[in-house]
Amino acid sequence: EMAAQYIRQAISKGQLKLGQRISENDLASSLGISKTPVREALAKLKMEGLVHVFPQKGTFVFTLTEKEVVDICELRYTLESTALAFAFDRNREQFFAAAKKTVDGMRSARKENDEDQYLELDSGFHILFFKYCGNQYFDDAYRLIAARVAAMRTHLSLVPGHTNKSFKEHIDMLQCISDNDVAKALKILDEHITRTKNSAANHFPKYNL
Secondary structure, three states: HHHHHOOOOOOOOOOOOOOEOOOOHHHHHHHHHHHHHHHHHHHHEEEOOOOEEEEEEEEEEEOHHHHHHHHHHHHHHHHHHHHHHHHHHHHHHHHHHHHHHHHHHHHHHHHOHHHHHHHHHHHHHHHHHHOOOOOOHHHHHHHHHHHHHHHHHHOOOOOHHHHHHHHHHHHHHEEEEEEOOOOHHHHHHHHHHHHHHHHHHOOOOOOOO
């Protein structure tokens, strides 16, 4: 589990790039453990969709085809939009306080040019939808794709202008929570994820087997 968490975070933070070949020997050396738990961790991450195994080729960090990008973004919007609406309805004051704290942190991270912290808070903003939606099953469902979404976010942060637009959308969603305007918040979320979908389809790497 320690090895799985280490690799999961390395993928989410972009330390292991999308489509990159993974060396069991290098991971074992970095973690100071044998290859057996590394191999077991990779098997777990394969089930989570974070790595792909190609016979005779090796194990690679996941990447997505254009169709897969569309599919995961459609699922993401379905889950996030419903969770966001529930959070508005059930826990709006707490939701707003947590969202404001997160956006303030994102603003500070941008001023300090701390990209890693900014991206972690960006992921955290969306996780708040599920924390305050009042339905554990939504949270459980989102966890199945959360690491892949975080890795997509990290990869797309390299696209010029992407982070500026994304941050503006987070500020606008925060204002909607303050104004209790769920319809506008959902519209912004739709635009936010649609833009991610369009950017990802054009910028995801192909496997170099």
